[in-house]
Amino acid sequence: MSVPMYNKQNSLGTPPPHKTNPFSDSEGPSRAQSVPVRRTNQSVQELEDYAITKARETTHKVNDCVRAAEAIREDATQTMLTLHRQGEQIMRSHQVAADIEQDLTVSEKLLGSLGGLFSKSWRPKRNHQIKGPVSGNNYSATTANDTEQRGKLGIAPARQEYPSHVQTTPVSAMEKVQAERTKQDDALSDLCSTLGQLKEMAVDMGTEIDRQNKALVPLSDDVDELNFRLKGANQRGRRLLGK
Amino acid sequence: MGDHEGHGVDFEKKADQKLSGWGLFGNKYEEAADLLDRAGSFFKLAKNWSRAAAVYKKIADCHLQGDNKHDAASAYVEAANCYKKFSLQDAAQALNSAVNLFQEISRLNMAARYSKDIGEIYLQEQDLENAAVYLNRAADLFDSEGQSSQANSMTQKIAEIYAQLEKYQKATELFEEIARKSINNNLLKYGVRGTLLNAGICQLCRGDVVAINNSLERYQDIDPTFSGTREYKLLADLAASTDEGDVGKFTDAVKEFDSMTRLDPWKTTLLLKAKNELKKKEEDEDDLT
Structure with missing residues (x-):
């Protein structure tokens, strides 16, 4: 039975070319084949060290991802606060517009009653009734017990329990790699829950922006109507002063 | 000119x-x-x-x-x-x-x-x-x-000031009040865990371990998802280390949290106060033995 070329190379102690990962089987035979034990220039110790280093690198990268996700979550939380404030401002602006309309109605009555005995009576033109803001807080309609009820029903997201790490110092390389894997699992679990929350936040942001867009339409209409009526009142005032 | x-x-x-x-x-x-x-x-x-x-x-x-x-x-x-x-x-x-x-x-x-x-x-x-x-x-x-959002942000600042003035009880009450107000709002509920962490840190500065543990249960009532957060884990670890009088464990818990979410200066100051109190206790116990 002829020994393949790469086996000969390996037995001579020269590693196969372009092979960065000592665990890679891409150039070797399929795992099903029985391969004679081959000596490499890398000792088991070196391979174990390599495995541990790689595991630590992976842990570090996963932690970086968690860190980034957390930073995004913080920013998103601030954005939510800003959106809430913006929603309130829209409501307030609309309320002020409604208040201005009441004052304008009084002014129109006064302007109508002014003028000489023979002057033509003046009635202000109106396109539509100013309604003012739609009752607020329709965007905060989550019930406090919702999560609790979902939990009782058995559909709440699984609560992330933090494993109580009994700090036994790993001895063998395998244990060290396993410890790193546990850390990675914890970090990925964190990442998963943070991303889930980010998705929820994105949905809530979308809903709120949609609500604000809808609230801006009647506000815009009411401001246009106010503008129209104010121009009419100014015209009446000018006419009276011109007499 | x-x-x-x-x-x-x-x-x-x-x-x-x-x-x-x-x-x-x-x-x-x-x-x-x-x-x-x-x-x-x-x-x-x-x-x-x-x-x-x-x-x-x-x-x-x-x-x-x-x-x-x-x-x-x-x-x-x-x-x-x-x-x-x-x-x-x-x-x-x-x-x-x-x-x-x-x-x-x-x-x-x-x-x-x-x-x-x-x-x-x-x-x-x-x-x-x-x-x-x-x-x-x-x-x-x-x-x-x-303007509830503006009022909330003012209350948050006031609570932080009370904590700096070492009026921890008042600060805790204000933070908890903000959390209760925010939890029912789709936009504000995401900030609750941060607010509860602030409240917990204020409790920690009082040094009453029983009160801290009671608070953690209460926070669970305010926000049922709180126990699954890293903020909760931090508070639980800090409470345990305070109970045991273990400064090392306290530092490790803070370090672990900070490695993921950077602690702001206000939290850092208060946690340092709590740590110093813990150190004092530890030294006093050493003197007694």
Whole structure:
């Protein structure tokens, strides 16, 4: 039975070319084949060290991802606060517009009653009734017990329990790699829950922006109507002063 | 520069003449206020802030004589802006006059805004007691105007100040109140875990382990998802380390949390206080043995 070329190379102690990962089987035979034990220039110790280093690198990268996700979550939380404030401002602006309309109605009555005995009576033109803001807080309609009820029903997201790490110092390389894997699992679990929350936040942001867009339409209409009526009142005032 | 100053002085003199003369036609106070306003603008261009501030205070007096409180309040605000360039204390006083006038004419939103400004001035000056007073006033005014998000952010600041003043019980109550208000709102509920962490840290500074553990249970009632957060884990670990009197464990818990979410200066300061208290206890126990 002829020994393949790469086996000969390996037995001579020269590693196969372009092979960065000592665990890679891409150039070797399929795992099903029985391969004679081959000596490499890398000792088991070196391979174990390599495995541990790689595991630590992976842990570090996963932690970086968690860190980034957390930073995004913080920013998103601030954005939510800003959106809430913006929603309130829209409501307030609309309320002020409604208040201005009441004052304008009084002014129109006064302007109508002014003028000489023979002057033509003046009635202000109106396109539509100013309604003012739609009752607020329709965007905060989550019930406090919702999560609790979902939990009782058995559909709440699984609560992330933090494993109580009994700090036994790993001895063998395998244990060290396993410890790193546990850390990675914890970090990925964190990442998963943070991303889930980010998705929820994105949905809530979308809903709120949609609500604000809808609230801006009647506000815009009411401001246009106010503008129209104010121009009419100014015209009446000018006419009276011109007499 | 000198030219601007000269123009300012001229207008101020004219205004003084107007005030000392007889106002037969028109309102002498109104006319004097107009002249002083122009003088103030020139003093600002000349960067003579003290003179400009004095002029704006005169304008406020003129408007008050003419019973025009809104313009008087606005003049006090202008004076405060000038005072800010050289004397924050005087700026705060001028703004306080403006706030009182805005409240008198029911412009509560403006009053709230400027109360907040006064609070921030006192914060800058490290006068935490006064800062808390004015921010509290701002929070009440914002609340009465239906601006709950602004009121909440003021309350948050007040709670942080109380914690710095070592009034931990009051701070904890305020943070918990904010959390309760926020949890039912789709937009604010995401900030609850941070608020509860702040409340927990305040409890920790009191050093009462039983109270801390009770709080953790209470926070679970406020936000059922809280026990799955890293904030909860941090508080639980800190409570355990405080109970055991283990400074090392305390430091490790803080370090682990900070490696993911950087702790802000306020939290760092309070956690350091808690750690020092723990160290003291540990040293006292060592002395006894």
